[in-house]
Amino acid sequence: MSILCGRDTRLLIQGLGRAGRFHGHQIIAYGTEVVAGVHPRRAGETERFSGETDHSGVPGREDSFSVDLPIFSGVAEAVDATGANASLIFVPPPAAADSIMEAAEAGVELIVCITEGIPVNDMVEAKRYLDSRSSRLIGPNCPGVITPGECKIGIMPGYIHARGRVGVISRSGTLTYEAVYQLTNLGLGQTTALGIGGDPVNGTSFVDALELFQADPATEGVLMIGEIGGPAEEEAADYVRSHMTKPVAGFIAGLTAPPGKRMGHAGAIISGGQGTAQSKIEAFRRAGIEIAATPSEMGAAMAAALGR
Amino acid sequence: MNIHEHQAKELLSSYGVTVPLGAVAFTPAEAGAAAASIMEKTGGHMVIIKAQIHAGGRGKGSFREHPDAGLAGVNVVASGQTSLMGERMTELAEKMLGSTLVTVQTGPSGKVVNRVLLEAAVDIAQELYLAIQLDRRIARPVLLASTEGGVEIEQVAAESPEKLHTEVIDPAVGIRPFQLRRLAGRLGLTGKAASSYVDLARRLVAAAGELDTELLEINPLVINASGEALALDAKLSFEDNALYRHPEIAGLRDESEEEPAETVARKAGLNYVKLDGRIGCMVNGAGLAMATMDTVEHYGGSPANFLDVGGDTDEERVATGFRIITADPNVRGIFVNIFGGIVHCDVIAKGVLAATEQVGLSVPLVVRLEGTNVELGRRIIAESGLGVISATNMAEGARRIVELCR
Numbered sequence: 037m038s039i040l041c042g043r044d045t046r047l048l049i050q051g052l053g054r055a056g057r058f059h060g061h062q063i064i065a066y067g068t069e070v071v072a073g074v075h076p077r078r079a080g081e082t083e084r085f086s087g088e089t090d091h092s093g094v095p096g097r098e099d100s101f102s103v104d105l106p107i108f109s110g111v112a113e114a115v116d117a118t119g120a121n122a123s124l125i126f127v128p129p130p131a132a133a134d135s136i137m138e139a140a141e142a143g144v145e146l147i148v149c150i151t152e153g154i155p156v157n158d159m160v161e162a163k164r165y166l167d168s169r170s171s172r173l174i175g176p177n178c179p180g181v182i183t184p185g186e187c188k189i190g191i192m193p194g195y196i197h198a199r200g201r202v203g204v205i206s207r208s209g210t211l212t213y214e215a216v217y218q219l220t221n222l223g224l225g226q227t228t229a230l231g232i233g234g235d236p237v238n239g240t241s242f243v244d245a246l247e248l249f250q251a252d253p254a255t256e257g258v259l260m261i262g263e264i265g266g267p268a269e270e271e272a273a274d275y276v277r278s279h280m281t282k283p284v285a286g287f288i289a290g291l292t293a294p295p296g297k298r299m300g301h302a303g304a305i306i307s308g309g310q311g312t313a314q315s316k317i318e319a320f321r322r323a324g325i326e327i328a329a330t331p332s333e334m335g336a337a338m339a340a341a342l343g344r
Numbered sequence: 345m346n347i348h349e350h351q352a353k354e355l356l357s358s359y360g361v362t363v364p365l366g367a368v369a370f371t372p373a374e375a376g377a378a379a380a381s382i383m384e385k386t387g388g389h390m391v392i393i394k395a396q397i398h399a400g401g402r403g404k405g406s407f408r409e410h411p412d413a414g415l416a417g418v419n420v421v422a423s424g425q426t427s428l429m430g431e432r433m434t435e436l437a438e439k440m441l442g443s444t445l446v447t448v449q450t451g452p453s454g455k456v457v458n459r460v461l462l463e464a465a466v467d468i469a470q471e472l473y474l475a476i477q478l479d480r481r482i483a484r485p486v487l488l489a490s491t492e493g494g495v496e497i498e499q500v501a502a503e504s505p506e507k508l509h510t511e512v513i514d515p516a517v518g519i520r521p522f523q524l525r526r527l528a529g530r531l532g533l534t535g536k537a538a539s540s541y542v543d544l545a546r547r548l549v550a551a552a553g554e555l556d557t558e559l560l561e562i563n564p565l566v567i568n569a570s571g572e573a574l575a576l577d578a579k580l581s582f583e584d585n586a587l588y589r590h591p592e593i594a595g596l597r598d599e600s601e602e603e604p605a606e607t608v609a610r611k612a613g614l615n616y617v618k619l620d621g622r623i624g625c626m627v628n629g630a631g632l633a634m635a636t637m638d639t640v641e642h643y644g645g646s647p648a649n650f651l652d653v654g655g656d657t658d659e660e661r662v663a664t665g666f667r668i669i670t671a672d673p674n675v676r677g678i679f680v681n682i683f684g685g686i687v688h689c690d691v692i693a694k695g696v697l698a699a700t701e702q703v704g705l706s707v708p709l710v711v712r713l714e715g716t717n718v719e720l721g722r723r724i725i726a727e728s729g730l731g732v733i734s735a736t737n738m739a740e741g742a743r744r745i746v747e748l749c750r
Contacts, residue, residue: 129585132745156478156585157556163483164515193715208631210683214738217683217714234630237483263631266480289634292619292641293650300615300630300652302585303480308498313638329636330642331740 038183038228039203039248039255040146040174041122043094045187048072048144050135051126052083052107054192059191061085064103066188067094072106072114074123079109092133092195094185103335111135111142122146124180124189132176133158136239140171147239148189151156152249156302159237166239173239177301178231179209190231192216200225201337205242206261207234207268207301211289211331217259218335227255232317234301236265242272250280255298257283259338260325264290265304273319283341285326287334288316345582347596348396350461352578355593359551361544362574364462368396369437376434376565378462380426390465391429393436395445397455398601400496400579405447408454410439416454417445417457420465428621433462458600466576471564472531473497476513476552480610485513487549489527493564519549535569544573555593556586605649605668612664614653618711621646623745624669624678624707626662628653645746648675659695666699670707676706677749681738682715689713697728708748709733712741 045068048059052073064070064085073083078325082144086102108114111123134149134301139147166173174181180190182207184197186231196213198220206212209231227249229318232240249255258280262269269288291313293299295306306312320327326341327333347355352369357363365382369375379391395402395417402417419436423429435458446454471493479486489509492500500508509530511523521668524545528538544565552560561579568574587594599607609616615630619637623645627633631654637647649669653661662680669678684692696711712735713721725734735741 066555129587153585155556155589156558156583157485157553157586160478160484160515192740195716206631208629208635210627210629211631211635211685214632214635214714236478236480261631263634268480271481287635289631289638292637292647293634294617294619297650298584299617299634299650304630304634308501330639330739330742331632331739332639 038186039252040181040183040228040230041187041189042183043186044201044263045069045116045122045189046071046120047122047124047189048074048111048118048120049112049124049126050074050139052078053126056126057083061087061334062090062194063188064101065090065093066194067097068187068189070103070105071118071120072108074114075107076109076113078107081107090194092197093188111138111144115142115144116291120144122189123148125149125151127151128152129155130275133162136162136173137165140166140169146174148169148174148180150178150180150191152177154235156237159235163237163239163336174230175233175238177235178233179212181228183228184226194223196220197229198225201227201256202340203227203228203252203255203258205245205258207232207263207303208231208261208289211261214331215259215334219259219338222273222335223341224335224338227252234303236303243275244267245318246272246275246280255282257285257338259334260284260286262286262288262316263301263304264293264299264306267311269316273323273325276325277323283326283344285328285334285337285341286320287328287331287337288313288320289331345584345587345597346601347593347628348397348398348459348673349394349398349578350459350600351596352580353575355555355580356548356551356575356578359547361547361551362572363578364463364466364574364576366461368413368459368461369458371439372434375437375460375462375678376430379421379433380430382462382464383426383429385465387463389424390420390422391433392418392420392463392465393433393440394461394463395440395457396459396461397450397457398598399447399449399684401447402445405445405450406648407440408444408446410443413439413607415439417447435518455601465562466574467569468564468566469569470567472566473500473563474548474565475559475561475563476549476557477559479512482512484505484515485552487511487513487519487527487545489531493566497563510698513549518553519546532566537567540571540573541567543666544575555580556583556590557581558583602682605671609668614651614661614665614668616668617650619647619649620674621648622674622676622749624648624672624675625681626651626653626665626669627681628683632681632683636679636738636742639742640659640679640746643743643746645742645749648672659698662692662695663699666703670703670705675707677710677745679741679745680709680711681741682713684713684721688717689715690724693721693724697724697730697732700730700732705730708745708750710741710745712736712738
């Protein structure tokens with residue numbers, strides 16, 4: 037029906053600071069089942085979340101909610117006590133990679149890391165740690181993942197999404213919102229939308245996500261949003277050409293970006309002539325991906341690809 | 345963040361990396377004294393003076409103020425007498441300091457030289473290349489080495505990839521001695537040169553890891569006449585996200601090498617990159633900000649900048665962004681493109697208006713808002729009486745601002 041998360045997701049939140057509490061509220065309002073919080077100095081306490089239900093989320097709920105979230109000192113304890121199978125990380129950069137490894141060690145199936153600004157060497161270590169474990173990491177430096185009407189694990193506004201036919205994969209946050217909103221307004225909707233993050237080292241790649249969407253019976257087509265820097269879009273294009281039977285549309289940001297300058301995201305930089313938007317657009321074209329010339333046409337490109 | 349060659353060499357020295365004897369100078373007199381002192385200490389007859397700027401290609405560069413002097417960014421002086429060496433270097437430094445060095449990497453505007461490095465000349469037997477950087481394909485750092493020292497590595501990769509050798513650094517165990525021995529062998533090194541190279545490479549890998557470098561490049565890495573490996577040049581750039589744990593490195597930043605507006609933005613926590621176009625762009629989110637620049641160009645305009653005010657922006661950040669954009673004399677119009685997800689559009693609209701009143705607005709402004717409370721946000725813009733134009737989508741907004749800037 038979707039990928040990565042759904043009605044059987046039981047979420048824990050690592051890091052209950054300002055961002056963790058604010059977005060925790062939005063996530064519970066959307067209807068995600070949040071079962072635990074992790075905060076080393078607040079173990080044994082509870083955090084109350086109450087307010088108005090976000091009716092753009094999981095259907096058939098009452099108009100208001102009140103949840104007393106138990107807080108644990110570590111992820112392993114939280115998993116033991118609550119059966120959590122997914123984690124959302126808001127921990128600040130110096131400790132974020134450690135939090136990812138802690139969740140992996142506890143056997144959490146899906147780890148979503150929102151944190152922006154984690155040092156590359158920390159992520160290289162975390163990625164090495166994940167190699168020998170079964171957890172899947174989404175991000176870091178990403179908006180998260182959402183299966184509309186079922187489960188939201190991230191900081192994206194819920195109401196722009198709608199249940200539907202298209203899988204969305206993106207390195208950018210607000211550009212994903214742009215794409216999702218166009219798909220919703222065109223009546224195409226989404227099966228699952230995920231941000232894979234703007235950092236040079238991330239957990240789930242375009243190829244990993246394409247593989248999941250190709251295997252998901254509900255997903256009819258995939259919209260892929262890339263940007264300058266690194267080889268991930270070229271690798272994705274190769275995968276589309278050799279493995280995807282579903283139509284794919286795409287957009288690449290950064291045609292006007294100067295070389296050698298980092299464009300906001302740590303991973304968005306053209307270095308040594310590698311990672312240009314031109315090279316990525318050309319790779320998409322060769323793979324038969326329907327390309328949106330401007331970001332305003334991402335939804336239309338997807339519709340065209342589905343209609344071919 | 346980039347640092348100067350002399351700073352890089354000082355840092356690497358603390359890891360036991362061999363570098364030529366040298367000293368930095370900020371005035372002609374300092375340069376003369378340093379050159380004389382180097383000559384005395386080494387007993388050699390040749391000293392090199394190297395312009396310190398954050399750009400490569402210095403050896404083939406030239407000075408705008410001295411086009412006919414035969415003066416490059418790197419110059420060698422030979423003399424049998426210490427006093428003559430001092431005089432000659434003082435003269436050279438007088439020409440170089442405060443002048444504009446233009447190289448293939450600086451662009452036509454060049455960079456002003458504010459410091460020079462004086463170094464003992466090295467008797468070079470062999471020039472090699474070594475770099476350590478992240479390989480994004482495998483999410484691990486790699487050591488790149490080649491026999492083509494002094495040549496840009498992109499050129500080697502394109503023209504003779506068989507001369508480029510790679511060893512992957514496993515984060516769990518670091519680089520292993522057998523990998524470095526293998527590398528030395530592939531570079532054709534034997535005997536003392538091979539063992540000296542292995543030792544140098546091991547120290548460089550340690551430095552790259554501990555200092556969180558984004559790029560460590562030694563080009564050339566030389567083997568001298570007595571078979572010792574040393575770093576003749578050194579380029580270090582550091583990963584911004586890791587600077588918090590290296591305050592001593594953060595302190596090496598030379599703001600005179602940066603675009604002033606980018607320094608202001610960085611201190612305000614905004615991601616800003618100056619471009620040379622005419623339409624100022626203010627956007628929330630890096631991907632959307634890049635896409636907005638692309639859309640402006642798609643409709644025939646030219647973006648003046650990249651500016652990401654953050655996914656969850658607020659009035660304060662919007663105002664700072666406005667101040668940076670309006671300070672750019674090239675800007676003929678401004679396009680604000682905000683997808684207000686969690687942050688409501690009415691809040692953003694009020695922020696934009698407050699910022700325009702605060703900063704003052706002398707160029708056309710088009711605002712595109714999308715998201716929660718969008719109707720209210722657009723009404724606030726329309727009723728402001730400030731002549732701000734409201735657009736309903738990104739393409740329309742980009743078209744409008746391009747028209748208004750014709």
